[in-house]
Amino acid sequence: MxxxxxxxxxxxxxxxxxxxxxxxxxxxxxxxxxxxxxxxxxxxxxxxxxxxxxxxxxxxxxxxxxxxxxxxxxxxxxxxxxxxxxxxxxxxxxxxxxxxxxxxxxxxxxxxxxxxxxxxxxxxxxxxxxxxxxxxxxxxxxxxxxxxxxxxxxxxxxxxxxxxxxxxxxxxxxxxxxxxxxxxxxxxxxxxxxxxxxxxxxxxxxxxxxxxxxxxxAAGASVRVRTDEAERLRQLLVGHEVSVASVDRGVLEVTGLSSDRIGRIAADQAIALAELTPQQASLEEAFMEMTRDAVEYQAPAREPEGLAA
Amino acid sequence: MSTLTLDRAPEARRAEPRGQVTFARVLRSEWIKMRTLRSTFWTMLAAVVALIGFGILFGAVDANRWPHMSAHEKATFDPIGTSLQGFFLAQLAIGVLGVLMISGEYATGMIRASLSAVPRRLPVLWAKAGLYAVVTWVLMTAGSLIAFLSGQALLSSRHIGASLSDPGAVRMVLGTGLYLTVVALLGVAVGALVRNTAGGIATVFGLLLVLPALAEALPSSWADHINQYLPSNAGQSLTALHHEAHTLAPWPGFLVFCAYAVAALAGAAVLLKRHDA
Missing domain, CATH: 3.40.50.300 (P-loop containing nucleotide triphosphate hydrolases)
Incomplete structure (x- = not known):
């Protein structure tokens, strides 16, 4: 002790x-x-x-x-x-x-x-x-x-x-x-x-x-969803405190809904899901998120190009 | 048979208690540390060789040159001092090893292991200083006796050798061992004060060799009063044949030298106890 x-x-x-x-x-x-x-x-x-x-x-x-x-x-x-x-x-x-x-x-x-x-x-x-x-x-x-x-x-x-x-x-x-x-x-x-x-x-x-x-x-968990009817599902899911991003063709990244809820909504609308995966924020990301303000030695962040324009 | 085994079991457990740190154990640990470094062996060997080697060398050279010496040289010839002159080099080896005893631990990070094993800290310093002083005293007293005897054996071919029964001979032979023992303590103290090998060695050399040389530049009205109290001058009164003007008498001089070592060790103890490791 x-x-x-x-x-x-x-x-x-x-x-x-x-x-x-x-x-x-x-x-x-x-x-x-x-x-x-x-x-x-x-x-x-x-x-x-x-x-x-x-x-x-x-x-x-x-x-x-x-x-x-x-x-x-x-x-x-x-x-x-x-x-x-x-x-x-x-x-x-x-x-x-x-x-x-x-x-x-x-x-x-x-x-x-x-x-x-x-x-x-x-x-x-x-x-x-x-x-x-x-x-x-x-x-x-x-x-x-x-x-x-x-x-x-x-x-x-x-x-x-x-x-x-x-x-x-x-x-x-x-x-x-x-x-x-x-x-x-x-x-x-x-x-x-x-x-x-x-x-x-x-x-x-x-x-x-x-x-x-x-x-x-440390980091909000998201759910990765893959389906042929991505656009239809996106419209069904998006709403208050729920954001949906299209990561790739037919792949959505949903934040603010549990995988259970997403699966239920998809089933109700007869949308076939090819993948439904809760995404754990990687530990390293969670750690960096938490200590961002407390890093003693930090390389200067690179300015995104074209920002000045 | 089985009863015997049963009887023995608790005893075996008692043989390894959840051991407390005692000074005897710290001494044992420091002894292991001292004898398991090659630098200890080589530096001690260098000191012994310097002490005895120069005794023999100067004995041989002076015996050889005796017939060609002037009357004045013959009159002031000091056979005892000549055979013990190697202490001048030996003190460097002893001082350096004293510094290394502690600065070596700071340089390698070992000190943190040592002090977490003995968190009261001071026993580590006392054990190091005590052990090293004893080892130095034994080896250097034996060394100076051998240097004296072999030097006199060479000089006696010209019938100019001294014997231990001559006035001052025993004092000078034992004094050489004692002087080098105090140099050892001074080295350990400086090592603990400076915590750095190069700086520690420079400090010891500065104290023993450079300070007296610098003080020579003082006007003689000052030098006469100051120089005799400088560490090595005071300590070497014990190893000088004659008590000359503006030098301290043998034992008071040696006590002054001891006082420097004690003060340095006290400073080292305070620093070790107070400072972060």
Missing amino acids: IEAHALTKRYGERTAVSDLSFTVRPGVVTGFLGPNGAGKSTTMRMILGLDAPTSGRVTVNGKQYAEHRAPLHEVGAMLEARAIHTGRTAYNHLLALAATTGIPRRRVDEVIEIVGLGQVARKRAGGFSLGMGQRLGIASALLGDPATLVLDEPVNGLDPEGILWIRNLLKDQAAEGRTVLLSSHLMSEMALTAEHLIVIGRGRLIADTSVADFVRT
Whole structure:
């Protein structure tokens, strides 16, 4: 359980995190989502006591991180894949971390096996690929068999097989009753891994919701209809709060009516439908829609040509 | 048989408690960190080789040149200091490694792993400084003894060698080890203060080598009062044979040098505790 209360962090003039409150519950994977520079990493560093909040507080399992006597058993964290001395082997890196809290050598071997680094554990971490570095970071997080996992962009640099592996690993960890918080700037990845979402932009909370609700509310759903009598159907459907666009010859995009209603209307008028598909707004679109005003670094929008004329 | 297994199970669980962070464990962790980096080995080797190598080299050169030396040179010849002169180079290796002990963690991001494992932070600094000081003291004291003995063995061919029973010999041999130990602490402190390898090394070199050279430019009425209190000048009073005018006495000088290191470590502790990692 992670609880943030009115968490605020200012670096000089710049406010990285502003009045952020949320709760991360055990048992589900919670995605921490926001564009680059939204304050995700800063928030995670504050959770781990690496950065001190300007005001507000954040607790893990009821206590501030630094108050825990056995921190590695409370929270396993991977804040950046490269929080590893490049001159040390993966095995010795884990051994040194384990030693701080008396974790036995056996457990070091165990986590190396879990993350699949057995082949390279005795090699220096400086030569690791990004994906191997991520796996080593995850191994450090798992070392103390902690009740809470905090992972910053864990899928970065992993190959598809690695992404699938971490997705399942995190789901399993949550299913065992652990609290799992992972950040990403990729909504599509979150949708597959997380059940709950905390979305921030420019350091402020934008949404604290389930993934399903997020998608439903973020963008209006439309229904795609294909029929030989497109024009007749269009006239039947269009009306108050219902808009119909012709996407293609014989294809309509209907907003404001459910697919059930459209099917019923078509059936009543004996219009044969070749296709009737509810369109989910793509997750990425929903996310971009929601954070549009909160993007820190944005390419200037291109002016449509001929606008001046 | 089965009873035995049953009896053992809870004991095995007790053997791995949800371990708390203790200072002994932090020391153990820092020891693993120190010995698993190649830079530790090579830099320490460089320091030992410099200390002993120059002891032998200068012993051999001076023994060889002895018949051609002027009367004045012979009168002021310091066989003990000559054999320990390698400390001048060794201090650079020791200082650099001290800086790297901490700046290396900042450069690689390891510091965030270290501090999240030990969120109280200060034990990390004390463990690093303490371990490195002990390792340096052991190796450099042994090194200076070997340098002294081999240097004197070469000089004794001209019957100009000293022995440990000569006045000042034990103080200078042990003093070399102690001086380098304080250089080690200074290096760790500067590493933690500056958090950057290049800047840290430049600072250590500046303090130990450049500052005394710069101060030479002061008018002598000032220099006489100031120079003896500069870090390396004060510390090297312990390794000098004679207590000359405008230098501190051996042990007070060494204490002044220690005070610099303690102040730097205190500053490092405050910074580590207060600043975001």
